[in-house]
Amino acid sequence: MIVDQVNDTVSRIAGLTSIDELEQLRIHWLGKKGQLTQALKSLASLPIEEKKEQGNRLNQYKQLLIEAIEHKRQELDQRQLDAILHQQKVDVTRPPRHALTGSQHPIHHVSERLIKWFSEHGFEYVLGPEVETEYYNFTALNFPDDHPSRQMHDTFYVEGDRLLRTHTSSVQIRCMHNRQPPFSLITAGKTFRVDSDRTHLPMFHQLEGMLVSESTSYSQLKGLLSGFLKYLFGSDVEVRFRPSYFPFTEPSAEVDIKSHDGQWLEVLGCGMIHPNVLTEANIDPVKFRGFAFGAGLDRLAMLLHGVSDIRSFVSGDIGFLEQFK
Numbered sequence: 217m218i219v220d221q222v223n224d225t226v227s228r229i230a231g232l233t234s235i236d237e238l239e240q241l242r243i244h245w246l247g248k249k250g251q252l253t254q255a256l257k258s259l260a261s262l263p264i265e266e267k268k269e270q271g272n273r274l275n276q277y278k279q280l281l282i283e284a285i286e287h288k289r290q291e292l293d294q295r296q297l298d299a300i301l302h303q304q305k306v307d308v309t310r311p312p313r314h315a316l317t318g319s320q321h322p323i324h325h326v327s328e329r330l331i332k333w334f335s336e337h338g339f340e341y342v343l344g345p346e347v348e349t350e351y352y353n354f355t356a357l358n359f360p361d362d363h364p365s366r367q368m369h370d371t372f373y374v375e376g377d378r379l380l381r382t383h384t385s386s387v388q389i390r391c392m393h394n395r396q397p398p399f400s401l402i403t404a405g406k407t408f409r410v411d412s413d414r415t416h417l418p419m420f421h422q423l424e425g426m427l428v429s430e431s432t433s434y435s436q437l438k439g440l441l442s443g444f445l446k447y448l449f450g451s452d453v454e455v456r457f458r459p460s461y462f463p464f465t466e467p468s469a470e471v472d473i474k475s476h477d478g479q480w481l482e483v484l485g486c487g488m489i490h491p492n493v494l495t496e497a498n499i500d501p502v503k504f505r506g507f508a509f510g511a512g513l514d515r516l517a518m519l520l521h522g523v524s525d526i527r528s529f530v531s532g533d534i535g536f537l538e539q540f541k
């Protein structure tokens with residue numbers, strides 16, 4: 217009797233352990249030429265009443281087998297998955313693989329450290345545009361028209377009187393225009409000159425500061441800059457102030473520090489803000505005085521890390537940059 221065979225098959229299915237055997241059984245019963253499929257086909261020749269009754273029964277068997285097979289298939293699939301997962305167990309004691317992580321660029325890093333130091337010393341952090349006018353870059357800073365001092369800076373002109381700022385001193389007048397003393401400011405950013413060799417890049421970075429009040433003095437400037445260089449290079453760094461010339465400061469000085477091999481290296485320009493510059497900013501030069509200073513950030517980063525070629529900073533060499541993590 218087919219009912220006994222079906223019942224027998226259902227209990228055989230329950231005991232199976234292989235997907236292949238299960239599939240064979242399925243084909244044997246439910247395949248195109250399977251037992252049940254055939255039996256259902258042969259109903260066609262029966263009278264209608266019998267066809268109905270037998271058809272119902274056979275369809276019930278079919279349903280029974282389908283359910284048993286499906287249930288078993290899920291069970292075997294799960295078992296197979298468990299076996300794979302067990303085999304591929306994660307070894308949590310294995311050492312981690314070295315992952316590549318990014319880090320701050322050394323110039324950015326020096327810049328942020330110094331901005332923080334000056335902020336803690338009461339300087340307000342401001343920003344100015346990289347594309348400047350001749351007025352803010354030169355004229356307002358007491359560079360006379362057609363004076364050779366303008367040629368001290370090989371300038372990238374953009375169009376008309378617009379240029380890429382050659383120093384961050386251009387931010388001075390912009391900020392002085394809308395402030396009343398006393399005030400102290402710090403700015404940092406990109407600067408541009410037509411220059412390129414081991415110690416110069418056409419695009420470099422400066423940090424610029426200024427302080428204007430009724431009592432600002434040159435000795436305050438010396439004290440502040442010595443303190444800042446000691447902070448950066450260590451308390452035993454030797455600092456030298458050497459008389460120099462800038463159109464926008466009087467007196468002016470350049471500041472050198474002594475390197476490990478005993479050489480003096482220039483790191484800063486500074487001075488007392490020229491009365492013409494104060495006047496241009498509507499600040500009374502009789503009542504108020506100011507000092508200003510500008511430092512090359514690339515130069516400071518080179519000295520700090522012993523980098524001999526400034527171009528390394530922009531080479532995009534990951535090996536070089538990874539040293540500063």
Ligand code: PHE
Pocket residue numbers: 382383384385424462465484485486487508509510511
């Ligand atoms: N702007 C000068 C330079 O680029 C540096 C400087 C800044 C000098 C402020 C004096 C005062 O060389």
